[in-house]
Every structure is written in C-alpha cells, then in structure tokens.
Amino acid sequence: MSANIYEGGTAGLPQFRGGASKTAERPVSRRTDAERLARAKDVILREVDGAHATYLETCIRCGMCAEACHFYRATGEAKWTPIYKVQPLKRLYQRELGPMRWLHRLVTKDVTLKDLEDWQELVYDGCTECGRCDLMCPMGIQISPMIGIMRRALAEADLLPKELAAVAEEQKRDGTVFGVGRADILALVQQLAAKGIAVPVDKERATVVLLTSAVDLKGFQGSLEASARILNRMGVDWTLLSHSIELLGTGESLRELNVRRLVDEVTRRDAAVLILPECGHAYPALRFDSAHMLGEPVPFEVYSAAEYFGKAVQEGRLKLRKGAGEKVTYHDPCKVGRHGGVFDEPRAAIKALGLELKEMESHARTNYCCGGGGGQFLIERAKPLRQRAFEIKMREVDDTGAQAVLTGCNSCRINYLNGGANANWKTPVRSLVEVMAANLE
Ligand code: SF4
Ligand code: SF4
Incomplete structure (x- = not known):
C-alpha cells in the first residue's frame, strides 16, 4: 500500500497536441x-x-x-x-x-x-x-x-482554431484522435493480461459495456486498468469495446454518427449499463443529447466511471479499504457534475476510502471549471489565459488545506497537471477511480 492512500494510480504529465495533424499551420478554407x-x-x-x-x-x-x-x-x-x-x-x-x-x-x-x-x-x-x-x-x-x-x-x-481543426480532421480521416486507436487498446489489453488483469474485449453479450477514450489511451492508461480491476472484483459480466469511439463534435453530423454507432454496439450486446471513461466529453453526448439525436432514450443506463463505482459503494456492492483520514478535496467535472448532477456518488467513495473531504469554496454545482474544457486545453495561444483561470482553482484548493485533489475526469486532470507544472504547484492530482482500484478491500 502507498504511503498515502491517494497515491494510487498514475501521476505523470501527458503531452497532448491538437491531433496528429496533417493540416497546415493555419487551416486554409477552400470556400469563398x-x-x-x-x-x-x-x-x-x-x-x-x-x-x-x-x-x-x-x-x-x-x-x-x-x-x-x-x-x-x-x-x-x-x-x-x-x-x-x-x-x-x-x-x-x-x-x-x-x-x-x-x-x-x-x-x-x-x-x-x-x-x-x-x-x-x-x-x-x-x-x-x-x-x-x-x-x-x-x-x-x-x-x-x-x-x-x-x-x-x-x-x-x-x-476553428488550428489545433481543433487538426483534431477534427484526424477524427474525420482516421476515426479517432491524438494518434491512438484500436491497436493501442488491444496492446494495452495484452499488457494488462501480462499483469494478470483480465479484460474481456468485444464480447457478443454483456451486462456492462466499458468504453475507453483517446485521452485515456494517450495519457492515462491507468484508468482502464483501474476500471478493469474494479469490475473484475465486483464480479460483473462486462466487456470492453475495442473501438475508441470518440464523441467529440465539431461537426454535429459526425458526433451524431458516432453516437448512433456506439448506441448500436451497446444495444446489440443487450447491455444494461454503459460506463464511460473518466473523460467529460462523452457524458453529455450519451446521457443527454442521444435521446434528442435518436428520437428516443437509449435502452441502457449511462454512467461515468466515478459515478458507477461510487454508486456501487453506496449500494454495498463494492468495498474499499480505509486510509488514515488524509485530507483531500474533490474537483467536480463540469459535464458530469453541474450538467449531470453527479455529486453524491464520488463523495460516497471518498468517504468509504476513509479520507477527509475538504470542500473548495466553489464546489458541486457551483464548482469552477479547471479552465481547459471544451477543447480549450489544446489551444496554444490560450495558454496564458488558461493559466490565469487555473489560478482560481489553485487558490481554492490551497485554501482547503487538502493534501491532494481527486477528480473523475481525465481532461480536468490534464489541465490541473499542466497548470500545476507551469506554476510549480506541488499538490498531487489523482483519478478517484484509480485510487479506488488501488484500495479494493
Ligand atoms: S447580463 Fe445579467 S441577465 Fe444578461 S445574461 Fe448576464 S447575468 Fe443574465
Ligand atoms: S467558460 Fe464562462 S462563458 Fe463559458 S460557459 Fe463557463 S462561465 Fe459561461
């Protein structure tokens, strides 16, 4: 067990660029x-x-x-x-x-x-x-x-800013973003198998379907490992989809197409639950916008990973090992928190881990954004503005006296890690799901 219970999981600073771009520095329009x-x-x-x-x-x-x-x-x-x-x-x-x-x-x-x-x-x-x-x-x-x-x-x-244009171009051309795709998922599954972590891939039928994302594959592979560990421990009948179906939407038609494809994949498996990776952008697309796009609600429940596992804790289906009352704060991702109303489930997990939750002045529904959502974290020229906005977060975290920040969104983590590195800010920022997986009872 780590020195501090929140030390479970990956802590590095991944590098993201606006797509494996083949576009020119500034996209040129072919239209008048x-x-x-x-x-x-x-x-x-x-x-x-x-x-x-x-x-x-x-x-x-x-x-x-x-x-x-x-x-x-x-x-x-x-x-x-x-x-x-x-x-x-x-x-x-x-x-x-x-x-x-x-x-x-x-x-x-x-x-x-x-x-x-x-x-x-x-x-x-x-x-x-x-x-x-x-x-x-x-x-x-x-x-x-x-x-x-x-x-x-x-x-x-x-x-579009050139970085977002590059992501859009890559998504249209290759069906994914950040230069990662199905081969990376399968390679990661093999690595996990070598560590003794079974990941059932593309099963014909499963009760729970898990999705990963380009952000996770590129920067936070520990997230998939954590979800797999927890699902295996819970004894759930689950499968991972080997297509990292990205639901980013600069073009609504592409976003809608990807939502339709994903809903078909999950429905075909007769799944009751879809767990989305620790990444904010898929959540509104599946949880809210899909019913509007498809004309009817999806025939399965949609959860973010932190929400699903926190709910399992609330319902007694998942037991966690308690720490020594370390002080942590929780960053509510905007899409899952303010938009999705998911506040209690992650906090139930934090409580079950025996951590002392020190809330920021602005938290839950009024939480300030990390400053990098909506693709903003990719825009190079916006870095000074992003950093100034992030200083609000740093101040609020520091005011709590917390030893670490936990969150349920890896896009938020990117911004925290980048903003923190720029400011030589030392507070660790961890995935709640990874901390849960590192402390299974
Ligand atoms: S200026 Fe006032 S009324 Fe208008 S959008 Fe802003 S808060 Fe609302
Ligand atoms: S970044 Fe500012 S303008 Fe945009 S949604 Fe948030 S509060 Fe509103």
Missing part, C-alpha cells in the same frame, strides 16, 4: 468568404429557437454572468463577459428573426466574416462551455448553449 459567412449565418438562423429568442430578449445587462465566468474573474476584462460572447448571434437574431427586425435592419449592423474572425478567440479560447454562467444568471438565461451555436457557426465558416 461569402460562402463561409452564409454557412455560419445559416447555422445560427437554423438553431436559434423560441427559447433562445426569450433569452436574448430578457437579458437585463446586469453583468452577473461576468463574475460567474473564470475567464472574466481571472482577468477583469469585459470581453470575457459570457453574454458578450454571443453578440454576433444576438445581432443576427435581432435583424432576421426578432419581432423588431424591421427596426434592427435599420440600426443594427449586419454580421460580417470579420466579426466571426474576431469572435473566434471569445468562443473558443474564452469559453469551456462549463455552464457556470447559466447557473448564475438571475433571468435563467442559458448562455453556454448559445455559445455552442456560435462555435458550430464558426466551424462551418472554417474558423
């Missing part, structure tokens, strides 16, 4: 500027609906969303105010869809390609789609989904 602008406008006009219209009409410009956003709070710069990030969308709505459009066509400037180029930094570098602003707006305005529309519009105008 007029076509790019028209495509972007088309996305906005198609996606803005009655709910968005209500949001846009009811903003009272109170500025409370600004304080909610880690990028504004870290810098105090007005341009990072959440609602400002959707200004082009608002102008287009006012001119083309709103009840006063006849007036706005006279007084409100039309949206240009230059506007969209200027907004690229605001919606990609300056937003992790964490949803904290949505929570804090007194008018209940859901700003982050509108930023999502802006992102899709910019992607249609070939205005």
Whole structure:
C-alpha cells in the first residue's frame, strides 16, 4: 500500500497536441468568404429557437454572468463577459428573426466574416462551455448553449482554431484522435493480461459495456486498468469495446454518427449499463443529447466511471479499504457534475476510502471549471489565459488545506497537471477511480 492512500494510480504529465495533424499551420478554407459567412449565418438562423429568442430578449445587462465566468474573474476584462460572447448571434437574431427586425435592419449592423474572425478567440479560447454562467444568471438565461451555436457557426465558416481543426480532421480521416486507436487498446489489453488483469474485449453479450477514450489511451492508461480491476472484483459480466469511439463534435453530423454507432454496439450486446471513461466529453453526448439525436432514450443506463463505482459503494456492492483520514478535496467535472448532477456518488467513495473531504469554496454545482474544457486545453495561444483561470482553482484548493485533489475526469486532470507544472504547484492530482482500484478491500 502507498504511503498515502491517494497515491494510487498514475501521476505523470501527458503531452497532448491538437491531433496528429496533417493540416497546415493555419487551416486554409477552400470556400469563398461569402460562402463561409452564409454557412455560419445559416447555422445560427437554423438553431436559434423560441427559447433562445426569450433569452436574448430578457437579458437585463446586469453583468452577473461576468463574475460567474473564470475567464472574466481571472482577468477583469469585459470581453470575457459570457453574454458578450454571443453578440454576433444576438445581432443576427435581432435583424432576421426578432419581432423588431424591421427596426434592427435599420440600426443594427449586419454580421460580417470579420466579426466571426474576431469572435473566434471569445468562443473558443474564452469559453469551456462549463455552464457556470447559466447557473448564475438571475433571468435563467442559458448562455453556454448559445455559445455552442456560435462555435458550430464558426466551424462551418472554417474558423476553428488550428489545433481543433487538426483534431477534427484526424477524427474525420482516421476515426479517432491524438494518434491512438484500436491497436493501442488491444496492446494495452495484452499488457494488462501480462499483469494478470483480465479484460474481456468485444464480447457478443454483456451486462456492462466499458468504453475507453483517446485521452485515456494517450495519457492515462491507468484508468482502464483501474476500471478493469474494479469490475473484475465486483464480479460483473462486462466487456470492453475495442473501438475508441470518440464523441467529440465539431461537426454535429459526425458526433451524431458516432453516437448512433456506439448506441448500436451497446444495444446489440443487450447491455444494461454503459460506463464511460473518466473523460467529460462523452457524458453529455450519451446521457443527454442521444435521446434528442435518436428520437428516443437509449435502452441502457449511462454512467461515468466515478459515478458507477461510487454508486456501487453506496449500494454495498463494492468495498474499499480505509486510509488514515488524509485530507483531500474533490474537483467536480463540469459535464458530469453541474450538467449531470453527479455529486453524491464520488463523495460516497471518498468517504468509504476513509479520507477527509475538504470542500473548495466553489464546489458541486457551483464548482469552477479547471479552465481547459471544451477543447480549450489544446489551444496554444490560450495558454496564458488558461493559466490565469487555473489560478482560481489553485487558490481554492490551497485554501482547503487538502493534501491532494481527486477528480473523475481525465481532461480536468490534464489541465490541473499542466497548470500545476507551469506554476510549480506541488499538490498531487489523482483519478478517484484509480485510487479506488488501488484500495479494493
Ligand atoms: S447575468 Fe443574465 S441577465 Fe445579467 S447580463 Fe448576464 S445574461 Fe444578461
Ligand atoms: S460557459 Fe463557463 S467558460 Fe463559458 S462563458 Fe459561461 S462561465 Fe464562462
């Protein structure tokens, strides 16, 4: 057993780049500027609906969303105010869809390609789609989904930041990202077999299906090992899918295609449960968006790994060895926590491990994002901004007096590890699932 119970699992700093790119330094569009602008406008006009219209009409410009956003709070710069990030969308709505459009066509400037180029930094570098602003707006305005529309519009105008364009290109070309795929999964399974850890791969039928991700394969292979150890100990009938089906979505059609493929794979096996890897991006796609995409709920339950294993602890199906009351804090990943409402299960696991949980000032639903979500951690030019936002996390963690940070998302871990390394910050950051696996009773 390790000196400290939280030392279980991998602790290194993996290197991620924006895809094994074959693109030029700056992606070149083959479309004319007029076509790019028209495509972007088309996305906005198609996606803005009655709910968005209500949001846009009811903003009272109170500025409370600004304080909610880690990028504004870290810098105090007005341009990072959440609602400002959707200004082009608002102008287009006012001119083309709103009840006063006849007036706005006279007084409100039309949206240009230059506007969209200027907004690229605001919606990609300056937003992790964490949803904290949505929570804090007194008018209940859901700003982050509108930023999502802006992102899709910019992607249609070939205005993705070059690192995200490289990831999108790789995904389209090779079906995966970060240069890893099925061969890496099978190689890892062999390594685990050599260590005596059985990983059943692509079984025809299984009660539980486990998925891994490119982030895990590239940087956190201990996550798959941990999940395998726990599932084997629980005696679950499970299988790992050997296709690292990524559910990233710069192009909605690709995301939808991948969701459909995955749902088919799980349904074909008559599985009752799909466990998603410790990575935030698959969670909303499967848990929430799939029903909308497919027109019906998926016929199985969807859990993040920390959620599923924490639930097993709550239900007495998984027993953990207790530590000596070391102080830890828990970082709630935005997609699983604020969006998914998963707060109790990881905390039940922390309690079962005998750790003393020291909550950050902003935790659970109001937790601040690590600063690198939504692909932001890949954007090189955004590094100084990301670091400033991460300082909020460092301060909040330090204030708890915790000896370590645990989390249930490896994308968050990347940002913690990078941000911590940049600041020579020594607090260990660990996967909750890996710590659980290292302390099975
Ligand atoms: S908090 Fe809500 S109402 Fe206030 S400025 Fe932001 S979006 Fe508008
Ligand atoms: S979703 Fe998060 S990062 Fe984006 S504007 Fe809102 S608070 Fe800021």
